[in-house]
Amino acid sequence: MATRRELLAALRAAVGEAAVVWRPEELATYEFDGTVERSVPHAVVLPATAGEVQAVVRACAGLGVPITPRGAGTGLSGGAVAAKRGVVVSTARMRRILEIDPVDRVAVVEPGVANLELSRQAARYGLFYPPDPSSQAACTIGGNVAENAGGPHCLALGVTQNFVLGLEVVTAAGEVRWLGGRSPDPFGYDLRGAFIGSEGTLGIATKVVVRLLPVPPAVVTLLAAFPTVEQACDAVSSIIARGIVPAAMEMMDRLCIEAVEARFAVGYPMDAGAVLLVEVDGLAEEVEGEAGKVRAECLERGATVVRVAASDEERALLWKGRKGAIPALGRLAPNYYIVDGVVPRSRLASVMERVGAISARSGLRIANVFHAGDGNLHPLILFDEREPGAAERVLATAAEIMRVCVEEGGTLSGEHGIGAEKREFMPWLFGAADLENMGRLRGVFGADAARFNPCKVFPGGTGCGEMGSHASAVRAAGPDAYV
Template sequence: MPTRRELVAALAEAVGREWVVWRPEELATYEFDGTVERSVPHAVVLPANAEETARVVRTCRALGVPLTPRGAGTGLSGGAVAARRGVVLSTARMRRVLEVDPVDRVAVVEPGVANLEISRQAVGFGLCYPPDPSSQAACTIGGNVAENAGGPHCLALGVTQNFVCGLEVVTAAGEVRWLGGRALESPGFDLRGAFIGSEGTLGIVTKVVVRLVPVPPSVVTLLAAFPTVGEACGAVSSIIARGIIPAAMEMMDRLCIEAVEARFAVDYPEGAGAVLLVELDGPDGQAAAEAARVRAECFEQGASEVRVAKDAAERALLWKGRKGAIPALGQLAPNYYIVDGVVPRSRLAAVMERVAEISRTSGLRIANVFHAGDGNLHPLILFDEREPGAPARVLETAAAIMRVCVEEGGTLSGEHGIGAEKREFMPWLFSERDLAAMARLREVFGADAGLFNPCKVFPAGTGCGEAGKSAAALRAAGEDAYV
């Protein structure tokens, strides 16, 4: 391994010294993402384009130094944390919207472009980019590609995977390659699809071609209040069973409502056990007609109140509460830990009951805000990290919730990824042969040396060695896990 001085000198030769960060006080910014994971890299490098990115990758390979890609650092699975220290490669300098083409309805952007900026630049052509994570004002398209990000408005149209046509990538071998192009489908094996959601383990995105869609001509937003979470969950399944696929269908429970009101005063119905935010869009008349059917169905399923936003300002206020729900939980506790799992819609009510029971037995309050329409849950465990043993209890509680999702026919992640935090749970779903097949894909992209975003996605021993095993995760795996 090189000394820090040798490493910094080599990186400076690749991108210029001013774009290499190495002082301890500067590195502190890059030691974490949106999780409890922490690790200080030896250096951070900020290339300006694909060529400089490739030089950095080849430099790290030649020196035998681990390399971790990083976007905006808003990730929620520890994916951008340098588990084995080494070098963090930030895409923050690559933030240009290179093209908006209203004829082909695509945009070409660099990975450091914020998600929301794409729609801002496309709206002048009557177009938008639908995937909208709650952090869309800050999170970047490169990170969205890495995690296959979703968002509230992905129910009807799909997630990142459904809107990325092509990618310029630097592979883990340091080669610049195009996967896909300007059309959503291309002949041959879908390497573009394999790369999306690979969580930075195969390479680094340096350009993205995204598909744009017309801005809906009409939008109707409803807020339905229910006495209980179970009744709200019943309404979700009932609405979709009636053949209505809203643009978005989001749910918040009583704890979230309390936090949102304390922070934003959006006037959600007082005393509600849960609220369901439903948005419908489409041609003039269609959205209004479907909204009337949704309103009736909510009352049929036990809603105590259903409001329809009168105008864009009221709609924006309702969404402000939903988009700000997670950070608003700081009103209730010093810390929160967000869990990301998916279950079938038909099992939502049962899973919410089991999550409530986990909350009671653990002694930890759990707030729930989630993409109800596609069963993507986000239980938030409230705690105070200053209490002795609190972090360990939180991780054990999160593992119990993940186990429930799997037992109820779901999976480990809807949009936040596996990263470092859930990799030990992968044997709950996949055999050794399954995991080995996935790991072999890394070899195709040159990530066979265990140096490219190590200790992510796969259990310890699959490209990471034994370092970093989570005792809580291993205890939670149980006897029925593949070993």
């Protein structure tokens, strides 16, 4: 077992002293992501090249120290939290856009590039990068790859998996390898596809080749207000049943509307039980026709108001409310816990009714904002962590909601990943043989379950139940404490 001094010396040799973070007050920044999980690493390194990432991975392997890859830390499943402490490898310094090729419509970027920045730079060529998580101003491409991130505009076009052509990765064995490339149709086993969504358990992406698409020539955004969530859910199914697949179809319930209007004043009807934000894009003549059909379908399903954004500014304001809905909930409660599950569209109304019953039974308010078009739910449980037992009640309520998603024919995650928070739910969907076969893939990349992003994705694991208790103990540890 290495001492802290030995570990820091090895890391400094790999990346230089300035790129190693080790003081307790600095490490506090890296003890959490967007979840309730907490654990302070022994050190954080910020490599600037694939070679430095490789040197860090090899140094930690030699010392037997766990590694946790980290992007912007905006993740919502505990994936970037150092469950067994060890070393966090942050890609924050690797933020160059290396190439934008408008002919082949591809870009080559480093993992620390912010999602939104890529689209901003590609816009000079009339192109954009479609996957757009709500945190796209902050979240990074590397983290999006790790979680196979989605976003509001992924309904018609697809998620990260559909737009990554190739990856340069440092495997858990410390080797630099390319998976895929610039071609959209590679042959052989799809190790690129296996790496995307692996949540940092197989290695660390150091370059990413992505597909870009032309900016649509015309866009129409509609806001429909419904008396109830169930009516809005029915409208979602009926719109797609008519053969219309919008670019985006997002829903917010009354609690979300209340929080958004208090924060942004975007003009959502305050008396609505739910609002549906629908966007269609393409050629102008096609878009106008589809928008008319969407409007008619919403009115047929009980919408009290259907409004079309009259300008780019109004459209941007409507989306500002949607993308700011989750942080706006801080106006309603000191804390919130976000649940990420997927159900078939046809079961949306039933599931939302069951979520409402869970809220009433638990005594916890639950706000709902979600990608309605593909059934990706995000119930947000509002609470105050200062209340005794509040966190335990919230986690139990979240588990109950996840169980409902599975019972209704859905799955455990649409875009946030399994991480630390839902790994114990994996046997609800997968048998022991399934999980064992998934785990074998780690060996292909040289990954040791105890060393490379341990305690993520798969249930069980020695020492994986200690995350929440580490923070206070670590703050009292001196700089020479043993790893």
